[in-house]
Amino acid sequence: MTDSANSDTDQADSLDADLDAINGRELPSAQIPLSRERIVQTAISYISDHGLASLSMRRLATTLGVEAMSLYRYVVSRDDLLDAIVEDLVEEMDSYPDVITAPDHGWQDFLQRLAHGVRKVALAHPAAFPLIASRPAEAPWLRPPLRSLRWVEFFLNGLEQEGFSNQAAAAAYRAFTSFLLGHLLLEVASHGADLGPLDVIDDDHNDSLDAYPTVERLSPLLREDHSAAEFEESLENLLDRIALIKSEN
Known part of the structure; x- marks a missing residue:
C-alpha cells in the first residue's frame, strides 16, 4: 500500500461518526454542505489524482471531510456514483x-x-x-x-x-x-x-x-x-x- 493510501486510511479511521454522536459532537456532514453534484465532481478529481481503482466511498468521504455514511443520502452505492460520473462526463460536452x-x-x-x-x-x-x-x-x-x-x-x-x-x-x-x-x-x-x-x-x-x-x-x-x-x-x-x-x- 502506498503512503498516500495509508494516509487516506488513517484519515478515514479518524472519522468515527458513531463516537462523535455518543460524545455529543456535531458530525462533519452537518458542518460541510453536500450535494450529489459536489460528490460527483470530487470523485472525478479523486480519480484524476489517484486512479479509478483506488476510489471507494470511504476514501471519497475522507476527501470531502465527512463520514462515509453521509454520502449515501446522495449516491446510493458505488455503482450509482460511477454511473453519475459517466453522466457528468458526457454532459460536459454541453459546455463546449x-x-x-x-x-x-x-x-x-x-x-x-x-x-x-x-x-x-x-x-x-x-x-x-x-x-x-x-x-x-x-x-x-x-x-x-x-x-x-x-x-x-x-x-x-x-x-x-x-x-x-x-x-x-x-x-x-x-x-x-x-x-x-x-x-x-x-x-x-x-x-x-x-x-x-x-x-x-x-x-x-x-x-x-x-x-x-x-x-x-x-x-x-x-x-x-x-x-x-x-x-x-x-x-x-x-x-x-x-x-x-x-x-x-
Missing part, C-alpha cells in the same frame, strides 16, 4: 461552444464537432474516461462513448435532417462510435489511464530490445506522439466512409 446538437453547415461539420467534443472530454479526464466504455448503458444497445440517449437522439436526428435513411443513420452511428471508442481508449491509455488488459507499457520499462533490432532502431519514431494528427486523419477517413454509406442507402 464548438459542439452543436444539430447540423448548421452539413453533416460532416456536425460530426467533426461532435467527435472533437468527445475527444476533449477524454483528454480532460483520461483516468475516468474508461468508465464510459465499461459502465452499463441507459439501453442495452447504446454504444460508448455516446452513452446518452439525449446525444444519440441529436446524432440520429441530425443525420436524418441531412438526408440519411434510417439504415444509413444507424450504420453511421455504429461506425462513428466504434472509431471514437477505439481511438480514444488508446489515447487515454498513453496518458496513463488504467484499461486493464489494454493498459500500456510504462515508458521506463527495462525490457531489452536486443533480440528485436528493427524495433530498437525505430523505437524513437514509435514513441513519437501524433495523436492529434492521427485522430484528424482517421476522422476524415471515417467521414468518407459514412458518405459512402449515405449514398448506398
Whole structure:
C-alpha cells in the first residue's frame, strides 16, 4: 500500500461518526454542505489524482471531510456514483461552444464537432474516461462513448435532417462510435489511464530490445506522439466512409 493510501486510511479511521454522536459532537456532514453534484465532481478529481481503482466511498468521504455514511443520502452505492460520473462526463460536452446538437453547415461539420467534443472530454479526464466504455448503458444497445440517449437522439436526428435513411443513420452511428471508442481508449491509455488488459507499457520499462533490432532502431519514431494528427486523419477517413454509406442507402 502506498503512503498516500495509508494516509487516506488513517484519515478515514479518524472519522468515527458513531463516537462523535455518543460524545455529543456535531458530525462533519452537518458542518460541510453536500450535494450529489459536489460528490460527483470530487470523485472525478479523486480519480484524476489517484486512479479509478483506488476510489471507494470511504476514501471519497475522507476527501470531502465527512463520514462515509453521509454520502449515501446522495449516491446510493458505488455503482450509482460511477454511473453519475459517466453522466457528468458526457454532459460536459454541453459546455463546449464548438459542439452543436444539430447540423448548421452539413453533416460532416456536425460530426467533426461532435467527435472533437468527445475527444476533449477524454483528454480532460483520461483516468475516468474508461468508465464510459465499461459502465452499463441507459439501453442495452447504446454504444460508448455516446452513452446518452439525449446525444444519440441529436446524432440520429441530425443525420436524418441531412438526408440519411434510417439504415444509413444507424450504420453511421455504429461506425462513428466504434472509431471514437477505439481511438480514444488508446489515447487515454498513453496518458496513463488504467484499461486493464489494454493498459500500456510504462515508458521506463527495462525490457531489452536486443533480440528485436528493427524495433530498437525505430523505437524513437514509435514513441513519437501524433495523436492529434492521427485522430484528424482517421476522422476524415471515417467521414468518407459514412458518405459512402449515405449514398448506398
